[in-house]
Amino acid sequence: MARRRQSRPGDEFRVGDRVRYPMPQGILDAVIIDDHGDIGVNGRRLVLLRGLTEFMEDTFVSPAEILLPSA
Amino acid sequence: MPSRALRHWQTRSRKVLDEFEAAHALVGGTPAARRFARQQIAQAYVVLLCSQFQKFCRDLHSEAADRMSSSLDVPLDKIFFKALTSGRKLDIGNASPSNLGSDFGRLGVGFWDEMRLHNARNAERQRLLEELNRWRNAVAHQDFSHPALAGEHDVTLRYVRRWRRACEGLAVEFDAVLQLYLRTLLKRRPW
Numbered sequence: 001m002a003r004r005r006q007s008r009p010g011d012e013f014r015v016g017d018r019v020r021y022p023m024p025q026g027i028l029d030a031v032i033i034d035d036h037g038d039i040g041v042n043g044r045r046l047v048l049l050r051g052l053t054e055f056m057e058d059t060f061v062s063p064a065e066i067l068l069p070s071a
Numbered sequence: 072m073p074s075r076a077l078r079h080w081q082t083r084s085r086k087v088l089d090e091f092e093a094a095h096a097l098v099g100g101t102p103a104a105r106r107f108a109r110q111q112i113a114q115a116y117v118v119l120l121c122s123q124f125q126k127f128c129r130d131l132h133s134e135a136a137d138r139m140s141s142s143l144d145v146p147l148d149k150i151f152f153k154a155l156t157s158g159r160k161l162d163i164g165n166a167s168p169s170n171l172g173s174d175f176g177r178l179g180v181g182f183w184d185e186m187r188l189h190n191a192r193n194a195e196r197q198r199l200l201e202e203l204n205r206w207r208n209a210v211a212h213q214d215f216s217h218p219a220l221a222g223e224h225d226v227t228l229r230y231v232r233r234w235r236r237a238c239e240g241l242a243v244e245f246d247a248v249l250q251l252y253l254r255t256l257l258k259r260r261p262w
Contacts, residue, residue: 024149039134048162060153061136
């Protein structure tokens with residue numbers, strides 16, 4: 001019988017979800033545009049984000065585990 | 072052990088690409104219809120090969136950047152990771168030699184110089200990758216006017232296989248070069 005993997009922080013996010021990315025001073029609103037899968041350190045999940053503010057529209061990669069749900 | 076990105080490339084991407092090979096072999100009908108269908112499949116195969124290889128390169132870059140930033144303390148790790156991956160050319164453009172050199176260069180490695188030093192065959196593979204990207208653009212934009220295409224409009228399966236072999240060779244070499252670089256930098260095996 002297949003074992004069900006335990007849910008980790010950030011597993012609930014999907015491509016297209018709006019999220020909040022915590023920076024050392026403040027929060028950045030972003031949207032998940034790609035899922036890289038569990039390729040990070042110790043198998044953590046990495047996602048590609050795009051910033052949603054006029055000051056940060058670039059794409060960047062983040063571990064899913066540090067993201068917060070959009071308010 | 073190879074990186075996770077390489078393992079994905081050698082399993083999932085290979086399976087997807089193999090399905091195109093199978094589709095190409097299964098085409099039936101009259102000789103003219105067969106020729107047309109095979110040309111369409113070969114063109115789609117070029118675009119798919121490029122997209123799968125681009126995904127591998129993006130994943131490998133993310134994986135390497137995560138290893139590098141994880142060696143730093145909080146909150147510098149997060150700032151560093153974001154800086155290494157912000158506005159990557161691989162997120163908006165092809166996995167061309169120049170985009171790869173630019174993005175992997177941000178990790179601090181003289182990418183193509185190291186690649187050529189690591190294996191003499193990588194110079195020819197780099198040339199084939201450039202050629203593949205030219206054909207990918209020609210197919211995607213249906214514009215075959217680039218002088219390097221020499222008036223050719225047809226992609227042959229023989230050429231796509233050649234480009235695929237080059238990508239397969241490059242993937243293994245990218246992984247090895249980055250592993251060497253990160254092992255020197257981090258004083259431990261990154262993967």
